[in-house]
Amino acid sequence: MIDFEIPAEVARTRGVIRAFVTEKVIPYETDPRLTQHGPTEELRTELVGLARDAGLLTFQAPRSYGGMEPSHVDQAVLYEAAGWSTLGPVALNCAAPDEGNMFLLNKIAREDQAQEFLRPVIEGHQRSVFAMTEPDGAGSDPGQLKTAALFDGERYVINGLKWLITGATGARTWIVMADVAENPHGPSGPTLFLCDGNTPGIVIERIMDTMDRNYVEGHGVVRFDDLTLPPEAVLGEVGQALRYAQMRLAPARLTHCMRWLGAAARAHEIATDHALKRTAFGKPIGEHQGVGFMLADNEIALQQCRLAIWWACWTLDQGARGRHESSIVKATVSEQLYAVADRCVQVLGGMGISDETPVAMIFRDMRAFRLYDGPTEVHKFAIARQVLRERAASADGDLARFSEQR
Template identity: 45%
Template sequence: MPIQFDLDPQVEAAVRRTTELIRDVVLPVEELYRGNAHALPEAVRRELQDAAKKAEIFAPHVGQEYGGLGLDMRDRAALFEAAGHSLFGPLALNCAAPDEGNMHLLEVVGSAEQRERYLQPLALGTIRSCFAMTEPAPGAGSDPGALSTTARRTSSGWVINGRKWFITGAQGAGFAIVMARTSGEPGSPGGATMFLVDADAPGFTNVRAIETLDESMFGGHCELLFEDVHVGDDAVLGAVDQGFDYAQVRLGPARTTHCMRWLGLARRAADLAAERAGERRAFGSALGELGMVQQLIADNEIDIEASRALILKACWELDSGARAGRITSIAKTFVAEAVGRVIDRSLQIHGALGISEDAPLARMYREIRAFRIYDGPSETHRWSVARRAVRVAAHPEGTR
């Protein structure tokens, strides 16, 4: 299957509608709340999503039978990038993390009953969700194998015990996909199982919302406690002890869609910088006529185009049915750092205005820094890429 750069006319039209929605509806809301999703009322979230539904661009990643557009990864790329132009754009289209990744996981792994109970309302935006894997040290973080939350089998199902933290979107979520150890010990390569746990289950406590550098994730980043949480066998997502394998079903596409969304924010920052360079005069000329400023603008364009190309390569592998672990690690690492560079340069071109709240660049700068940590820090992805490269060099007959 060749990599194609042109868009289907229907997708192209959806991208145009997304661009218009972001410009006319979403950006004014972002400006009103200064990009702080923690202060965004639930009613406003629903208003944004109703506008996206009216524009027929809602849930572009979900199958049509669940009310979405059913786009593959490649077709999502341009639309997600357009949505990412605003910090609230993905929320409006119902393709924000963690719900977008959870929808994909439920669509691929969930039973018919689980899809009806959890995926359908999630795809319609009537409920939200979270993905509870990360734990305080020494539990699962960059190393999922350190998973310490346990699920013990009983005569009526399972009992879950453990603590999770930095769980995005947990505040107000209707349910959590919880990763728990059902066999082995922390450090074992397998033995994890995913469970669907309703937020009102006895023993499931949202301990606190953690104050963080970023503020644009609706539902925040929370610490969760599971104390003797009883669930039935019907709460098991997929098969017992296969949770780490299912995590790859979710994480590869989720890394890539994160890149798509944040690239939209980088495009916005670069456009603002180019406009500023054309309008602002200093030292007898427009900033854009100064060589050092021109280099910053050119490097922005180079980083954006290189990021987009890597995203499309990752989409091509994923759409081909490959696990795409190597390319999604490369894309996530490069794009996370490239987007940070673009926003940093754009802020620099704006000077003092850039670090003020009179322009959106300061909030962009705060938001994008976390991207180099979540979904695997850059160092973990580099280790993974290097390990593969060394293995291939030692065994040239193998594959990457």
């Protein structure tokens, strides 16, 4: 049975989150601590305190950590409400990369690792990073990983260069992907390591200037200079990093979509209000077909995106990996929501390219959404490959059945 009714408790929580973001968070959008490199740690701490006082901090956490542990579909409803402001997920502690890192650590971290590195992130006391992307290619294609880890039987020594590492400055929980070289002491291959951000050997070279500014402390260039870790620092199993990354990425792609759906819906509301009030040639501009059609296209796109997200989330809730489904949703939602934001700028006219409203900021940040967690083209490549694989298998099966019948 297909049921699109939102459960009463989820709808109630959505309303509470939306009210919190509107009343408590939105006033901070003009705070000078929201810099070109994103919110400062000081601003994040203040916002997290507000959410903690409201009883909403890290609402998506497992019940064992005091969270609500919503299903993926329920998350879609709640994260959309959180995303009404780009600072909403920061305050509620459900923003990237922390949200995805918490999900992964809860799945594969040992109990001692969880207590040291996961619990403080869930409680909002520290931030985390996922250090995978490299200047020379590793990112959408992690198979090009060049950061190396040498193991002598007693310790791993890691060297390499990463960039676009979100929130690196000041983060304490670090998940580092490195390629363990072949050695006589154990397995090799791409591996995740878990360590404190103050460990010697982690060098933050600089913060990159990027067009988006919604992630705490921006995106860093990080060099690992003889980062030395014990075997206990391995997260999960040696050689399994690419599998773990996929485990993290499918849900993380969808939570990105959920949050940006909220931001796009707010931009659409602002543009609609403007279209009602601004007049030209004797009537509100929304009554002119050119503007009205843009608003209609936005309304259609927002609902299409919402339903696509719910569908993929439902797939995950049934126990499927959701890799193909999340690629479909990430590809279409990122492109459609960017188009929504672009039309909102157009409806607002000159005000749309200024900071008089948050629409310009949403537009800039939405452009980056088309790239992170896999650019649209990479997802389309993966989707096409799956389509061809399934068709080839179907065709082979049809041929086999035809042969049997003969």
